[in-house]
Amino acid sequence: MAIVFLGTPAFAVPSLRRLADEGYEIAAVYTQPDRPAGRGRRLTPPPVKTAALAMGLPVRQPESLRDPSALAELTSLHPEVGVGVAYGQILRQEVLAIPPKGVLNVHPSLLPRHRGASPIPAAILAGDRETGVTIILMDPGMDSGPVLAQRSLPIEDWDTAGTLTEKLAPLAADLLAETLSRWLQGEIDPQPQDHSLATKAPLLKKEHGAIDWSLPA
Numbered sequence: 001m002a003i004v005f006l007g008t009p010a011f012a013v014p015s016l017r018r019l020a021d022e023g024y025e026i027a028a029v030y031t032q033p034d035r036p037a038g039r040g041r042r043l044t045p046p047p048v049k050t051a052a053l054a055m056g057l058p059v060r061q062p063e064s065l066r067d068p069s070a071l072a073e074l075t076s077l078h079p080e081v082g083v084g085v086a087y088g089q090i091l092r093q094e095v096l097a098i099p100p101k102g103v104l105n106v107h108p109s110l111l112p113r114h115r116g117a118s119p120i121p122a123a124i125l126a127g128d129r130e131t132g133v134t135i136i137l138m139d140p141g142m143d144s145g146p147v148l149a150q151r152s153l154p155i156e157d158w159d160t161a162g163t164l165t166e167k168l169a170p171l172a173a174d175l176l177a178e179t180l181s182r183w184l185q186g187e188i189d190p191q192p193q194d195h196s197l198a199t200k201a202p203l204l205k206k207e208h209g210a211i212d213w214s215l216p217a
Contacts, residue, residue, distance in 0.1 A: 001184070002027040004079040004099070010047040011165055012085035014173040015106060017051065019083065022177055026057050027077040032088050033061045065095050074098055081184065084138065085172065093140045101184060103138040105145065106176055108168045110134060110152060112198035115143035120168065121161040122201035130154050131164065133172045135179045137190050144198070146190035149179040 003024050005016055008031050020026060029052040037044040052059050062070035075098055082103035084091070096103050109119035111134040116122070123131040132152035136145040153167060182188050 001025060001080045002078060004028050004030060004074065004077060004082045005048075005052075005085075006030040006082060006087035006091075006103075007048045007085040008032045008046045008088045009086050011108065011169045011172070012048050012087075012106075013051045014169045015083070015085045015176050016048060017055070018173040018177050019180070020055055020057070022181075024180075027079055028058045028060050028074075030060045030062070030065070030074075030087065033063060065089060065091060071095065081180070082138075083176065083180065085176070090140070090142065091138060096138055096140065104148065104176070104180060104183065105136050105138045105143070106172045107134045107136065107143050108132075108165075108172065109201065110150060111136065111143055111147060112193040112195060114201040115198055116201035117203040119201040120164050122199075123155060124159065124161060124164070126199075128155055131168070133168055133175050135175060136193075144193060144195065146192050148183060148188050148190055149175055151175050 001024070003019070004027055005019065007016060016029065029048060031046045031048040034043045034045045036042065049059050049061065060073065065071060065074065071094065074095065079099045081101035082099045084103055084105040091103065107119065108131070109123060110130070110132045114122045120131070130152050132150060134147055135149045136143065136147055139145040151171060153171060155164065179188070
């Protein structure tokens with residue numbers, strides 16, 4: 001059974017490796033194009049690309065899956081299901097409709113809380129006492145699809161976005177392996193999110209780190 005994996009940052013690497021270890025046929029790994037990084041602005045591959053090539057998996061890096069040629073290539077792979085883990089693009093319905101079993105998305109928050117690009121720091125900034133991983137069946141919205149599985153994790157007083165990412169990445173890989181198997185066997189009834197409880201976690205910018213020195217210590 002062929003699957004396509006869509007992911008970009010280091011957070012997604014454990015999930016990719018877990019699926020490969022589970023014996024899934026990964027027809028292709030989709031990730032973002034190489035980008036300039038660091039002081040030298042050297043062209044740098046995303047962590048998922050590096051991991052996929054090390055595993056001998058085919059890599060695709062289209063600027064956008066809206067491009068007709070990229071869409072045609074994805075269709076030609078005939079994937080049974082797609083798996084997205086922090087891919088970095090919102091997928092349109094024409095992409096989501098390609099795999100008969102849909103596209104599962106792994107999101108590092110307890111949806112519907114913290115939909116968006118920065119759910120891990122958003123949980124800390126909001127003062128949440130717990131966070132977690134949610135796996136949804138993707139729809140064209142922003143992390144708004146029905147829930148297939150969810151698992152929570154406490155946020156400790158000393159946690160940072162970095163430490164939480166390190167905790168959530170293996171949790172995501174474990175939950176994905178369990179959920180994908182059950183989904184493909186028809187054992188999961190997707191549960192709609194309560195959209196009235198949704199909060200947003202937009203992409204953080206440099207100005208979000210500014211300190212207001214007028215505030216009391």
